[in-house]
Amino acid sequence: MNCAQTRRSVLTDPHRLPDEVQAHLAHCTACQALLQGQLKQQSHIASAVERTPTPGLRPIVLPLPDAANGSPAQPSRRRFMATAASVTLGTTGALGAGMWWRQQGVTPDAAHWAEVVAQHFQEDPTHLLPPDPRAPAKAQALLVRLGARQLAALPPVVQGGVCQLLDCEAAHLVLRWQGQSVVAFLMPRKGHAVLPLSVDGWQGELRPLVGGMVATLARDPGVAKAVAQALASAVAWSA
Secondary structure (H helix, E strand, C coil): CCHHHHHHHHHHCCCCCCHHHHHHHCCCHHHHHHHHHHHHHHHHHHHHHHCCCCCCCCCCCCCCECCCCCCECCCHHHHHHHHHHHHHCHHHHHHHHHHHHHHHCCCCCHHHHHHHHHHHHHHCCHHHCCCCCCHHHHHHHHHHHCCCEECCCCCCEEEEEEEEECCEEEEEEEEEECCEEEEEEEECCCCCCCEEEEECCEEEEEEEECCEEEEEEECCHHHHHHHHHHHHHHEECCC
16 A cells, blocks of 8 residues: 555545555554545534524625526535535645536636645645655656656756646655755647646746646745756747
8 A cells, every 4th residue: 555545545534544544544644644634624514514603793794696597695504515525625726627627628727727836735745755765767758658758857856746736747856956845737739828826835836838837836936937947948848
């Protein structure tokens, strides 16, 4: 049982884990952190949905007519519960959204890709894993598998794997640059804008490269930007 299989089980149902998953969790701190985060999130959602309004308080949200049929809008409590339910589905939202984009034949814009990257960064904390001596070779093989061309040497890679972002597989790498860890996502989807990223104290940017996009996150936004520029010069997909 490896980390990828364990994370899949944790994200599917953290309350019912097979014995082999529990055995992996016994010695993997990164997967333990993911499990604790999932359990905490579900606990918060459950308490929010079950919370009853404070007696004596009156709602201040006025019902607005529904644009479709002129009926009153959802009461605020029902609307709040619907929002909480949507958060519960967040862990599988990226995959579902990918299916929707494929069915509609629409290309997500850079802003949507930025949201997907931020969500995956939180759900798959690869940067917490110990360095893998085989990571540089694995990263090169992964880029070949994804159809990318390597134009120059990559910054030092210490962890890497493949992940699913919307409708495409992407390279999920952890690199070292100026003594800092930098998380990078390389995806074969064209982008046309440079957007800032900020997740849990990590900052960076999403930028286009030839035939694709790269997103980077680090504690220092300057380091993340430098790595994004280096990767944009080192990796390309067919234009």
